[in-house]
Structures are given as C-alpha cells and as structure tokens.
Amino acid sequence: MDKILIRKLQVDAIIGIHDYEKQQKQPVWLDMDLSFDCLPAAQSDDIRDALDYFKVCERVSHFVASTRYELIEALAEAVTEVVLNEFACEQIELTLYKPNAVANTETVGIQINRWKQ
Numbered sequence: 001m002d003k004i005l006i007r008k009l010q011v012d013a014i015i016g017i018h019d020y021e022k023q024q025k026q027p028v029w030l031d032m033d034l035s036f037d038c039l040p041a042a043q044s045d046d047i048r049d050a051l052d053y054f055k056v057c058e059r060v061s062h063f064v065a066s067t068r069y070e071l072i073e074a075l076a077e078a079v080t081e082v083v084l085n086e087f088a089c090e091q092i093e094l095t096l097y098k099p100n101a102v103a104n105t106e107t108v109g110i111q112i113n114r115w116k117q
C-alpha cells in the first residue's frame with residue numbers, strides 16, 4: 001500500500017499532567033504515515049483523486065489546537081480517530097512528539113498504528 005507522508009507538523013496544544021501545562025499551550029510535533037492508493041491520482045493528475053495532505057494538516061492542526069489532554073496517549077488516539085473518520089486513508093501511523101516535556105532531551109513522544117474499522 002502507498003503512503004502519504006507528513007513530517008513534523010507543528011501545533012501548540014494544552015497537553016500535560018501538571019497545572020502549568022494546563023494553563024499554557026506548548027508545541028507538539030506530528031509525523032503521519034497515511035496508507036492510501038496513490039495510483040488513481042498518479043494516472044489522473046487530479047487532486048480530487050488524491051489524499052490531500054494540505055487538508056489533513058489543516059484539519060489536524062485545528063483539532064489539536066482546540067483540545068485539552070493530560071497524556072500524549074490520549075491526544076494521539078484522538079488524532080488517529082479524526083483522520084480515519086474524516087479522510088479516505090485505511091491506516092495511520094502517528095508519531096506524536098512533545099519537545100519541551102523533558103529537559104536534556106531533543107523530544108519525547110509516542111508512536112501508534114490504527115486502522116479503519
């Protein structure tokens with residue numbers, strides 16, 4: 001299966017277990033590998049046959065910016081539900097990073113794989 005790739009989509013969100021994290025947004029980064037048959041779009045050269053990565057990024061950015069979660073596990077799960085429910089991809093591998101979470105690390109994060117039911 002082909003994939004549409006999105007790397008380091010940057011969104012500010014309310015995410016964390018501590019009070020200070022509930023009072024101010026902080027950056028999260030998202031990598032998304034979206035399983036999708038790209039042959040029809042390659043043959044037609046028509047965006048209507050494609051999984052439009054701009055629309056995915058726009059929707060996920062608005063969703064993440066509007067949420068409040070304590071755990072990255074919960075935010076990651078919610079993002080995969082939005083993408084699978086609203087776009088034609090069959091599977092998503094999502095990596096969600098929280099770069100400001102732990103000092104002396106480049107970032108921490110989570111990776112999950114979810115399929116359309």
Ligand SMILES: Nc1nc2c(c(=O)[nH]1)N=C([C@H](O)[C@@H](O)CO)CN2
Nearest residue numbers: 015016017018021070071072073101
């Ligand atoms: N598995 C997880 N561990 C931790 C999380 C999380 O979301 N998932 N969150 C925190 C804190 O919010 C941290 O990011 C900020 O101090 C700690 N551990």
